[in-house]
Structures are given as structure tokens and as C-alpha cells.
Amino acid sequence: MSRQAEQAQQPGKVWLVGAGPGAADLLTLRAARLLAEADVVLHDALIGDDVLALAPQARLIAVGKRCGRHSTAQRFINQKIIHAARTHARVVRLKGGDPMLFGRAQEEMNALAAAGIEYEVVPGVTAASAASAQLKVSLTRRGIARSVALLTPRAGEGEHPSQALRANADTPTLALYMASHESMAIARELMSYGRGADTPVALVENASHPASREAFTTLQGLSEHTVGALLGCGDQAPEGPVLVMLGEVFRDEMQARTSSTSSESARCIQVSAA
Ligand SMILES: C[S@@+](CC[C@H](N)C(=O)[O-])C[C@H]1O[C@@H](n2cnc3c(N)ncnc32)[C@H](O)[C@@H]1O
Incomplete structure (x- = not known):
């Protein structure tokens, strides 16, 4: 009897696996092993071909959702994962970054539990870790920042407006x-809570990718220019995902890059990653 046929009697197992920020060699060894053994991989829209190539024997199913938007889309994804587990032994649900951060993992785990399907979670490198590594700036630099908040100002459909900015306005x-689509309003909001206009801001698009872009500005600069303009895309929104980071830990790097450019007034320094 084929492995699939056996599964008609007994559901398979699902692994919610973190794919990391993009670079295939930032996956964990466990993630790579599970991909190599997977029968089915249901993956987010932004997962690259080099990562998917680690699952040569698996059926690949793009579940397409970007940035965790629609609850209907999420219900549809939950159904697809459950269906895959009822028809295959080893199912990987591959999610960008770390599955447990801003990745709707709880809905998927709840749906699997309700369907009586066994699952495990494999952590991945989250965007903030990849972006700080790329910039070579510690997010908790001793003497400057004793805490870091990972947050999203975006509220989901039917949720109350996010209080995350207000609650974390003082977090170093x-x-x-x-946050990139609403960055100007976010900057104004943080300043209205007392965050200094000269607070350094770092933007990283596509952290860990070869085509990554970086820009530094201040909170005032972020309130006046779109992320696209700061990253050098003019009127266009950046194509890749963007992490907006801010705090005094970025000041040295911001000043070092500003002083190494020819324009004294440069607000945005664009650098390609290696
Ligand atoms: C739905 S959230 C998923 C976060 C993911 N679970 C993680 O741990 O990184 C998507 C957001 O993460 C950020 N992001 C994800 N990958 C990124 C990357 N490679 N570079 C910069 N930001 C990234 C962006 O802010 C993007 O809008």
C-alpha cells in the first residue's frame, strides 16, 4: 500500500516550519531535513525557489497570502493544510521568517488541533534578526537599549485598532x-507620543536577499517621505517586504553612513547587501 493510501485511514503529520527571511542557508538544519522528506509543502507567496528546491520530492502548493490579510483566505489555507494531512504522511507548512511571529500560526495550530491532526513547529530566523545582522547593529546594545519590541501597527479585519505604537512608544x-505602507502616519504618531524627531530609523527591504536595500533616516524624515522614496524607488512602493526599525542603537551606523556620503544633507543612504 502506498504511503498516501495508508494515510486515507490515518491522518499524516504537519510541521509548521520557519523558512527564515529569504536566504536558503538561513534555514535551520531541521527545516531542511523536513523539506527533503516532505510529501507536500504548502508555502507562503514570498518563499524563494532556492528554498523550495530543498523539497525535491514534494508537491508544492502556493497558498499565496501576503501579510496575513483576509480571515477567509486564512480559513481556506487551514482547510488546505488539513486536506493535505488527510491525504499525505508528511506535510510541511512553510512560513516566512519565524512561524510564531506575525504569521497566523495560532489559527493554523487551532485548526489542526480541532481536526485531530498532529503537528509540530520549527522556528525560523525572523526578519528583525536578519535585518539587524545585515546592518551589523545590535538591537539590544549594552548601555543604550535594554529592550526591543517586535510589533505591527496593523490590525486585522474586525479587530480593534492597534494600540501597539502607543504601548511601546518608549521601548528603546x-x-x-x-508597517511600510503607513510609515508616515506611524512616524507622526510616535512623535505625538513624545518620541524624538531625531530618533534614528533604519529601513531594510528584503533582508538577507542579494538584492536587499537599506536606508537610514530620522523619525522626522520618515514622517515626510515614503519608504519607497527613502529606499530609492521614487514613487513606487518597494516590491520586497520592508522592516522599519528605530532607536538610538542605529545612531552610530546612521552617522557613519551619512558621513561617508558626498551629500551632507543625505537622509537616505542606499546600500546593497553582499
Ligand atoms: C506577515 S509578516 C511575517 C513575519 C515573519 N513571520 C517573520 O518572522 O519575519 C511580514 C512582514 O515581515 C517583515 N519581513 C519579512 N521578511 C522580511 C525580509 N526579508 N526583509 C525585511 N522585512 C521582512 C516585513 O515587515 C513584512 O511586511
């Missing part, structure tokens, strides 16, 4: 996920 280092 902030890493803002899913």
Missing part, C-alpha cells in the same frame, strides 16, 4: 513589521 528599540 522598535522593529515594526507590516
Whole structure:
């Protein structure tokens, strides 16, 4: 009897696996092993081909959702995962970054538990870790920042407006996920809570990818320019995911890059990663 046929009697197992920020060699060894053994991989839209190539024997199913938007889309994804587990032995649900951060993992785990399907979670490198590594700036630099908040100002459909900015306005280092579209309003809001206009801001698009872009500005600069303009895309929104980070830990790097550019007034320094 084929492994699939056996599963008609007994559901398979699902692994919610963190794919990390993009670079395939930032996956954990466990993630790579599970991908190599998977029968089915249901993956987020932004997972690259080099990561998917680690699952040569698996059926690949793009579940397409970007930035955790629609609850209907999420219900549809839950159903697809459950269906895959009822028809296959080893199912990987591959999610960008770390599955437990801003990744709707709880809904998927709840749906699997309700369906009586066994699951495990494999952590991944989250965007804030990848972006700080790329910038070579510690988010909790001793003497400057004793705490860091990972947050999103975005509220889901039907949820109350997010209080995350207000609640974390004084946290020394902030890493803002899913914030690039509303960055100007976010900057104004943080300043209205007393965050200094000269607070350094770091933007990283596509952290860990070869085509990554970085820019530094201040909170005032972020309130006046779109993320696209700061990253050098003009009127266009950046194509890749962007992490907005801010805090005093970025000051030295911001000043070092500003002083190494020819324009004294440069607000935005664009650097390609290696
Ligand atoms: C739905 S959240 C998923 C976060 C993911 N679970 C993680 O741990 O990184 C998507 C947001 O994460 C951030 N992000 C994800 N990958 C990124 C990358 N490679 N570079 C910069 N930001 C990234 C962006 O802010 C993006 O809007």
C-alpha cells in the first residue's frame, strides 16, 4: 500500500516550519531535513525557489497570502493544510521568517488541533534578526537599549485598532513589521507620543536577499517621505517586504553612513547587501 493510501485511514503529520527571511542557508538544519522528506509543502507567496528546491520530492502548493490579510483566505489555507494531512504522511507548512511571529500560526495550530491532526513547529530566523545582522547593529546594545519590541501597527479585519505604537512608544528599540505602507502616519504618531524627531530609523527591504536595500533616516524624515522614496524607488512602493526599525542603537551606523556620503544633507543612504 502506498504511503498516501495508508494515510486515507490515518491522518499524516504537519510541521509548521520557519523558512527564515529569504536566504536558503538561513534555514535551520531541521527545516531542511523536513523539506527533503516532505510529501507536500504548502508555502507562503514570498518563499524563494532556492528554498523550495530543498523539497525535491514534494508537491508544492502556493497558498499565496501576503501579510496575513483576509480571515477567509486564512480559513481556506487551514482547510488546505488539513486536506493535505488527510491525504499525505508528511506535510510541511512553510512560513516566512519565524512561524510564531506575525504569521497566523495560532489559527493554523487551532485548526489542526480541532481536526485531530498532529503537528509540530520549527522556528525560523525572523526578519528583525536578519535585518539587524545585515546592518551589523545590535538591537539590544549594552548601555543604550535594554529592550526591543517586535510589533505591527496593523490590525486585522474586525479587530480593534492597534494600540501597539502607543504601548511601546518608549521601548528603546522598535522593529515594526507590516508597517511600510503607513510609515508616515506611524512616524507622526510616535512623535505625538513624545518620541524624538531625531530618533534614528533604519529601513531594510528584503533582508538577507542579494538584492536587499537599506536606508537610514530620522523619525522626522520618515514622517515626510515614503519608504519607497527613502529606499530609492521614487514613487513606487518597494516590491520586497520592508522592516522599519528605530532607536538610538542605529545612531552610530546612521552617522557613519551619512558621513561617508558626498551629500551632507543625505537622509537616505542606499546600500546593497553582499
Ligand atoms: C506577515 S509578516 C511575517 C513575519 C515573519 N513571520 C517573520 O518572522 O519575519 C511580514 C512582514 O515581515 C517583515 N519581513 C519579512 N521578511 C522580511 C525580509 N526579508 N526583509 C525585511 N522585512 C521582512 C516585513 O515587515 C513584512 O511586511
